[in-house]
Amino acid sequence: MGLAITSARAAGSFSAGDELTAQQLLEIYRLMYLSRALDDREILLKRQQKIFFQVSGAGHEALQVGAALALKTGYDWFFPYYRDRALCLGLGFTPYNMMLQAVGAAADPSSGGRQMPMHWSSRALHIVSTSSSTTTQLLHAVGCAEAGRFFTRHPEAAASAGGDYRAFHDVDFHGDEVVLACVGEGSTSQGEFWEALNTASNQKLPVIFCIEDNGYAISVPVEVNTPGGNISRLVANFPHFHFAEIDGNDPVVCLRTFQEAAAHCRAGRGPALVHGHCVRLYSHSLSDDDKLYRSAAEREADALRDPIARMRTRLVGDGVIASGELDELERSMQQEAAHAADRALEAPLPSVSGIKTHVYSEDLDPAHAAFATEQIQTASRTNGATAAVAPKAAGGPRTMAELINACLRDEMRRDPRIVIYGEDVADASRDTALAEVKGKGGVFKLTAGLQTEFGSERVFNSPLAEANIVGRAIGYAVRGMKPVVEIQFFDYIWPAMHQIHNELSVMRWRSNGEWAAPAVIRVPIGGYLTGGAIYHSQSGESIFTHIPGLRVAFPSNALDANGLLRTAIRCDDPVLFLEHKRLYRETFGRAAYPGPEFAIPFGKAKVVRSGGDITLVTYGAVVPRALQAAQQAQREHGIEVEILDLRTLNPYDWEAIAASVRKTNRVIVAHEDMLSWGYGAEIAARIADELFGELDAPVRRVGSMDTFVAYQPVLEDAILPQPSTILNAIVDLRRY
Numbered sequence: 001m002g003l004a005i006t007s008a009r010a011a012g013s014f015s016a017g018d019e020l021t022a023q024q025l026l027e028i029y030r031l032m033y034l035s036r037a038l039d040d041r042e043i044l045l046k047r048q049q050k051i052f053f054q055v056s057g058a059g060h061e062a063l064q065v066g067a068a069l070a071l072k073t074g075y076d077w078f079f080p081y082y083r084d085r086a087l088c089l090g091l092g093f094t095p096y097n098m099m100l101q102a103v104g105a106a107a108d109p110s111s112g113g114r115q116m117p118m119h120w121s122s123r124a125l126h127i128v129s130t131s132s133s134t135t136t137q138l139l140h141a142v143g144c145a146e147a148g149r150f151f152t153r154h155p156e157a158a159a160s161a162g163g164d165y166r167a168f169h170d171v172d173f174h175g176d177e178v179v180l181a182c183v184g185e186g187s188t189s190q191g192e193f194w195e196a197l198n199t200a201s202n203q204k205l206p207v208i209f210c211i212e213d214n215g216y217a218i219s220v221p222v223e224v225n226t227p228g229g230n231i232s233r234l235v236a237n238f239p240h241f242h243f244a245e246i247d248g249n250d251p252v253v254c255l256r257t258f259q260e261a262a263a264h265c266r267a268g269r270g271p272a273l274v275h276g277h278c279v280r281l282y283s284h285s286l287s288d289d290d291k292l293y294r295s296a297a298e299r300e301a302d303a304l305r306d307p308i309a310r311m312r313t314r315l316v317g318d319g320v321i322a323s324g325e326l327d328e329l330e331r332s333m334q335q336e337a338a339h340a341a342d343r344a345l346e347a348p349l350p351s352v353s354g355i356k357t358h359v360y361s362e363d364l365d366p367a368h369a370a371f372a373t374e375q376i377q378t379a380s381r382t383n384g385a386t387a388a389v390a391p392k393a394a395g396g397p398r399t400m401a402e403l404i405n406a407c408l409r410d411e412m413r414r415d416p417r418i419v420i421y422g423e424d425v426a427d428a429s430r431d432t433a434l435a436e437v438k439g440k441g442g443v444f445k446l447t448a449g450l451q452t453e454f455g456s457e458r459v460f461n462s463p464l465a466e467a468n469i470v471g472r473a474i475g476y477a478v479r480g481m482k483p484v485v486e487i488q489f490f491d492y493i494w495p496a497m498h499q500i501h502n503e504l505s506v507m508r509w510r511s512n513g514e515w516a517a518p519a520v521i522r523v524p525i526g527g528y529l530t531g532g533a534i535y536h537s538q539s540g541e542s543i544f545t546h547i548p549g550l551r552v553a554f555p556s557n558a559l560d561a562n563g564l565l566r567t568a569i570r571c572d573d574p575v576l577f578l579e580h581k582r583l584y585r586e587t588f589g590r591a592a593y594p595g596p597e598f599a600i601p602f603g604k605a606k607v608v609r610s611g612g613d614i615t616l617v618t619y620g621a622v623v624p625r626a627l628q629a630a631q632q633a634q635r636e637h638g639i640e641v642e643i644l645d646l647r648t649l650n651p652y653d654w655e656a657i658a659a660s661v662r663k664t665n666r667v668i669v670a671h672e673d674m675l676s677w678g679y680g681a682e683i684a685a686r687i688a689d690e691l692f693g694e695l696d697a698p699v700r701r702v703g704s705m706d707t708f709v710a711y712q713p714v715l716e717d718a719i720l721p722q723p724s725t726i727l728n729a730i731v732d733l734r735r736y
């Protein structure tokens, strides 16, 4: 028998219904065996200390090969987890590329040596970068499926456009694509599993959830993670799903099951969940020893269910191939694995000078002058030549809330790839009421009227689940869309923190620039509300400026909010856009509508008051309070304070800070957030570090007390920094 051994697979070569040929059965075996051979080779390398981590797919091969062969490489979309070697091999990932990741080579196509082995990524194969965090990828898969559907219904949105992030995101979609997301059974305990099923079911999305049930989450058995020990029984009532619970050790059963699941999804009937019972033949990883916690009898029973041994017996028993020929095939697979490893060990290592590449977009810098239409506007007042391109201010003063809403509206008109969703952001609870009701548009009304103008496919409510909001946004964004999502209150951003910290911000870096998730997250933040109390007054921006890859904006007035939000939307990095609730409708900082092209670059502070005695660096709701304090300091003490409004916290305008400190030689950093470990600590430390010789006095910080914000206004006033707190600091600092 001729054994055609190929690494790549022609899409659709395993069609449903037809009897499998001997060639196809051997191809299934080849992929399974090659996967195991690669695991075994990696284990050897780890023992020789030539690689640094090893986790295997041993025992999961049948399920994964079944999935790979039922779906279409580079057409469907894939969100694997760290055991999915056989899946990725089946999709066309080469053994050499796998070994490049194991050794951490520069040419590792998944991450350039940044991620552990088995953390997959390939743009060509539509494999979206995998993290180690369990379950997060299921929400990305949901967002990815939503984006595919959106482009299918609105193909005009896929057109490329210059002048913003779209220039760097080619869109690729088919009307009937399927998204596969894989996860272990232990990981179904995570809330994000249920949040993903929720939206996939509600929206009848073409996502196949594959549960690779090996009965263990490291040492924790399935009954601890899953009440009753069977996830299929728990999920059975989700509407629109196609469910299958199967023997995940039989690759032909697996293939047929995934073909049925894919047919259900492609026909638009809804998602599918394939629950495959498989075995974990090795320990969880090479850092684990399952003899410490599993009985010998149980381990021996699992070994008897080894899908490769079973498939071998079947091929030989059914006369598909002679035992000797199969031995020969296996030897060639082992040689292929060894050869791939040997070549990878020779490959050049990543250069240290490239470490920071792809933390942020290398293509589009939000600090770039192209976003400086603010300057153009200012220039136009003195120079008629630039007036033609200047944004047009119009109408009377508008609040920050109104100008944020105006920016969202203008950008949605300009860019058909923008979708807006979050809790309560829609106008009408149900579409049928849209014509009748005035519209809600968010608890602070920032998205008012947008569903009415742009329809329910572009502006819609999300479930009450913050990880769902951000996780789906990542899926949308990797497909080239621009989700501009709302977290209702900063106080409730924490369920999304895992997605923000471990996924959104790091997607570009960990995939070495292959994928990116430039979503915008708008978040009302802060106190001074008189009664906001603990859960409607929180600050905490420094927790987010501590995350590389994430831009953070924090405007203090209506015009800045409008211009910075435009930059946030058009740029190619993920942005946390913090909107101070107290400033939404304040008289302070109102401005005329600046027109649909008004933008402010990130990282450019604004001198909101000039002065020669003390520099006061601040942002957000402290800006008007600092202005009050500065006026009083001048009136009562003759002290001239220069106030810098940073406007964006990452990046921040170090040059402006340094220039002002060189002039005044005294500096206060003031913010609403708690003093200790707050944003000011970093700025103060850098000033002390780099401008020590310029200082005539110690760097002073002003912040709230190191406590929570209380409900009773007497307490709230004492906890948060007031103009009087700032004034005291100013007067005190002048004494040096």
Ligand SMILES: Cc1ncc(C[n+]2csc(CCOP(=O)(O)OP(=O)(O)O)c2C)c(N)n1
Residues within 6 Å of the ligand: 083, 132, 133, 134, 183, 184, 185, 186, 187, 188, 212, 214, 216, 217, 218, 280, 284
């Ligand atoms: C959110 C999160 N918590 C904890 C871990 C550490 N961890 C890695 S794998 C794992 C067990 C996963 O078990 P399961 O989902 O059944 O997948 P399996 O490894 O058995 O295939 C744990 C706890 C992690 N990676 N992510």
Ligand SMILES: [Mg+2]
Residues within 6 Å of the ligand: 184, 185, 186, 212, 213, 214, 215, 216, 217, 218
């Ligand atoms: Mg498991």
